[in-house]
Amino acid sequence: MDFTVMNEVKINDKVFRKMIDESAILQRVQEMADRINLDYAQKSPLVLIVLNGAFIFAADLLRRLNVGPEIQFIKISSYRNAMVAGELEEVSLGKEVIIEGRDLLIVEDIIDTGTTGEYLRAYAKVSGACSIRLACLLFKPDNFTGKHLPEYIGFEIPSDFVVGYGLDYAQKGRELRHIYTLAG
Ligand code: 5GP
Ligand code: MG
Numbered sequence: 001m002d003f004t005v006m007n008e009v010k011i012n013d014k015v016f017r018k019m020i021d022e023s024a025i026l027q028r029v030q031e032m033a034d035r036i037n038l039d040y041a042q043k044s045p046l047v048l049i050v051l052n053g054a055f056i057f058a059a060d061l062l063r064r065l066n067v068g069p070e071i072q073f074i075k076i077s078s079y080r081n082a083m084v085a086g087e088l089e090e091v092s093l094g095k096e097v098i099i100e101g102r103d104l105l106i107v108e109d110i111i112d113t114g115t116t117g118e119y120l121r122a123y124a125k126v127s128g129a130c131s132i133r134l135a136c137l138l139f140k141p142d143n144f145t146g147k148h149l150p151e152y153i154g155f156e157i158p159s160d161f162v163v164g165y166g167l168d169y170a171q172k173g174r175e176l177r178h179i180y181t182l183a184g
Pocket of ligand 2: 050051052053054108109110
C-alpha cells in the first residue's frame with residue numbers, strides 16, 4: 001500500500017481524511033501560474049519561498065512560470081509542532097538577498113490568521129521592495145485578521161487543520177500527494 005495516496009491517513013494520534021485531490025491541486029496551480037505569468041509579463045520577480053511548508057507548492061508553481069524569476073528561500077514560522085499558533089520566529093534570509101527595488105512575490109503554503117504574511121510584507125517594505133504580492137495555495141478566510149488579502153489564492157478552506165502537499169503535522173505528512181483535513 002502506498003501511504004502517499006490513501007484516502008485516510010493516521011499521523012501520531014490524529015486521523016486525517018482526503019480533502020483536495022492531487023489532480024485538483026495541480027489544475028489550480030496551473031491557473032495560478034497562468035495569472036502570475038500575465039501579471040509579471042514585464043517584470044522578473046524575486047520569489048521568496050517560505051519554508052518549510054511551501055516547498056512542494058512552490059516547486060510545482062515555479063516550474064509553470066515563464067517570467068524568469070529569481071528564487072530565494074526564507075524561513076519563518078508561527079506553528080511549532082502543534083496545531084495552535086505560537087510566537088513568530090525571526091525571518092532568516094541569506095545576506096546576499098537584496099530585496100531593495102525588486103518586485104517581490106512571496107510564496108506561502110497557507111494563510112491562516114495572516115500574521116506571517118503581514119510580518120513578511122512589513123519586512124519587505126522596510127527592505128525597499130518595489131512591489132509586494134503574495135501567493136498561497138490555501139487560505140482560511142474565517143481565521144484571517146490581516147490587512148492585505150493574498151493576491152493569488154489556490155483554495156479557500158475551513159479553519160480545520162490540514163496536512164499534505166508540503167504541510168506537516170509535527171513534521172510528518174509533508175510527502176502526501178493530496179491535502180488532508182483533520183477527521184472528526
Ligand atoms: P498565519 O501566520 O497566517 O496564521 O499562519 C501561517 C502559517 O501557519 C502557515 O505558513 C503554516 O505554516 C501554518 N499553518 C496554518 N494553518 C495550518 C494548517 O492547517 N496546517 C498546517 N500544517 N500548517 C498550518
Ligand atoms: Mg508556512
